[in-house]
Amino acid sequence: MRSQREPQQHQQPSVLLLPLPLQGPINCFLKLAHLLSLSSDHLNITFLNAAFVHQRLPDLPSRFPRVKFSLFSDGISGDDPRPPAKFASMVSFYEAEVIRSLPEFLKSPAPATCLIADGVFTAVGERAMELGIPVVYFSTLSPCCIWASCFFVPKLFDSGEVPFKKGKDLNEPISDIPGVEGTALRWCDLPGICRTQDITNPYIQLVLEECRKLPKAQGHILNTFDDLEGTLLDKLRSLCPNLYTIGPVHLHSRTRQPESEQRVTSNSLWQEDRSCITWLDAQPSESVIFVSFGSVVPLTMDQLIEFWYGLVNSGTRFLWVRRPDSLVGIEDSEDSSLQVPTELLKGTRDRGFIVKWVPQEEVLAHGAVGGFLTHSGWNSTLESIVEGVPMLCWPNGIDQLVISRFVGDVWKIGIDMKDICDRVVIEVMVRDLMEGRRNEFSQRANRLSKSAAQAVREGGSSWLALHRLIEDIKFMRFEVPNDT
Ligand code: UDX
Numbered sequence: 001m002r003s004q005r006e007p008q009q010h011q012q013p014s015v016l017l018l019p020l021p022l023q024g025p026i027n028c029f030l031k032l033a034h035l036l037s038l039s040s041d042h043l044n045i046t047f048l049n050a051a052f053v054h055q056r057l058p059d060l061p062s063r064f065p066r067v068k069f070s071l072f073s074d075g076i077s078g079d080d081p082r083p084p085a086k087f088a089s090m091v092s093f094y095e096a097e098v099i100r101s102l103p104e105f106l107k108s109p110a111p112a113t114c115l116i117a118d119g120v121f122t123a124v125g126e127r128a129m130e131l132g133i134p135v136v137y138f139s140t141l142s143p144c145c146i147w148a149s150c151f152f153v154p155k156l157f158d159s160g161e162v163p164f165k166k167g168k169d170l171n172e173p174i175s176d177i178p179g180v181e182g183t184a185l186r187w188c189d190l191p192g193i194c195r196t197q198d199i200t201n202p203y204i205q206l207v208l209e210e211c212r213k214l215p216k217a218q219g220h221i222l223n224t225f226d227d228l229e230g231t232l233l234d235k236l237r238s239l240c241p242n243l244y245t246i247g248p249v250h251l252h253s254r255t256r257q258p259e260s261e262q263r264v265t266s267n268s269l270w271q272e273d274r275s276c277i278t279w280l281d282a283q284p285s286e287s288v289i290f291v292s293f294g295s296v297v298p299l300t301m302d303q304l305i306e307f308w309y310g311l312v313n314s315g316t317r318f319l320w321v322r323r324p325d326s327l328v329g330i331e332d333s334e335d336s337s338l339q340v341p342t343e344l345l346k347g348t349r350d351r352g353f354i355v356k357w358v359p360q361e362e363v364l365a366h367g368a369v370g371g372f373l374t375h376s377g378w379n380s381t382l383e384s385i386v387e388g389v390p391m392l393c394w395p396n397g398i399d400q401l402v403i404s405r406f407v408g409d410v411w412k413i414g415i416d417m418k419d420i421c422d423r424v425v426i427e428v429m430v431r432d433l434m435e436g437r438r439n440e441f442s443q444r445a446n447r448l449s450k451s452a453a454q455a456v457r458e459g460g461s462s463w464l465a466l467h468r469l470i471e472d473i474k475f476m477r478f479e480v481p482n483d484t
Helices: 023-039 051-056 084-106 122-130 143-151 153-158 202-216 226-237 249-256 275-281 301-314 342-351 360-365 378-386 400-410 423-436 438-456 461-474
Strands: 014-018 044-050 067-072 114-118 135-139 219-222 243-245 288-292 317-321 352-355 369-374 391-393 414-416
Touching: 014 023, 014 084, 023 044, 023 114, 023 135, 023 249, 023 378, 023 461, 044 051, 044 084, 051 067, 067 084, 084 122, 084 202, 114 122, 122 135, 122 202, 143 153, 143 202, 143 226, 143 400, 153 202, 219 461, 226 243, 226 438, 226 461, 243 461, 249 378, 249 438, 249 461, 275 317, 275 352, 275 360, 288 301, 288 360, 288 423, 301 342, 301 423, 342 352, 360 369, 360 378, 369 378, 369 423, 378 400, 378 438, 391 400, 391 423, 400 414, 414 423, 423 438, 438 461
Parallel strands: 014 044, 014 114, 044 067, 114 135, 135 219, 219 243, 288 317, 288 369, 317 352, 369 391, 391 414
Antiparallel strands: none
């Protein structure tokens, strides 16, 4: 079947990029924009950006001279990064704005011939397909979570298995779902939405909608590489046959830059504090555990104190990112206002360094960093894999619960500390990561790091997948069925 809107002769390919306006997806889509803009002078690229993100990254037009930016409101005032509690309402407002504008993008001189949208925007995707614009979803979450979400999460909701009954043992392996060879997921490893007690919550409905509608697109871009998730990708192809595994996109984008320009460029929505690099320069090789819980995970004061004691008591050097907005219910998160026990302040002065936001890719690549205590966000995980840094995982929700299981049990490049926030356990596990099991984790992490580098090199699996994506966009090979 052909698209409702046949490409006109000599029409130039024009792609619309629509990221979710959060730190992780914005990073991924900007890397993709970079990769596409290197590909051909004959490809028009329009980046549909949230106005607040654009305000925070004012150098985007000069860094991406070939990309046109088109701005939308997300209905929230100010340019602070958006709090997770407003996520569902922000997405629906933003979607409505973009849907209203879609017909404009079909007008000359460069009518859109393809939409690449974050997988959360299935309503925009559906409308685009109705207008005859082929859709490729770029789901920037981890493929292991997308696999779990597409294959069995909706069924668990339909059968009433979720929400979990009171007293259910979440550590039990799930027997009747296809797992990755040799690894059973446990109930506690399922995507974050399975932990809800309220299935009417708009966020839960949004994610379930996404799981059901994702396969309808003409293609799917994934931020992964074949060697990392081969078996699982084969399973995913049975639902979404046209997969483009082009990741890790940050490494891919860096590798394609001319050597003289191969530095990390920042897409940070927060101000980066580079004093951490000077501090790292003064630390011995692989002696520091880097601690960061990404851009959205909140911490309670109790959790903060448990982590702090665990880190200080482990005797390990640590570099800790503490976003000013990450403490639940606390406005002023300066140490002087938090009434922190003096032994923690002393331990930090002796062996630690705390900052609000760092250039993370650069930190993970620094020779002084030997481990990463992370919330297992997909970008952080890939950045750690690329640098061969073993991980101690403390997942919070979304895809992180699945990812940490894969880190601990499939790739075996770290420890899954899921659902535990206790100073003694943290102390022991930090020592295990940095000393006891360091060699076994490092060897595997280094192997994966090499295979990531191979994947993005000329002729590698991600390189070839990107080439195919660009050819498909340029020669407008996508077809929208008439019945969408
Ligand atoms: C969200 C979800 O929480 C996560 O589960 C999902 O996989 C992606 O979307 P986030 O929590 O922000 O992402 O985590 P992550 O995916 O790890 O992305 C954080 C990004 O911020 C990374 O690219 C990281 O390099 C960057 N970062 C983080 C910095 O640049 N500096 C910092 O100090 C901390």
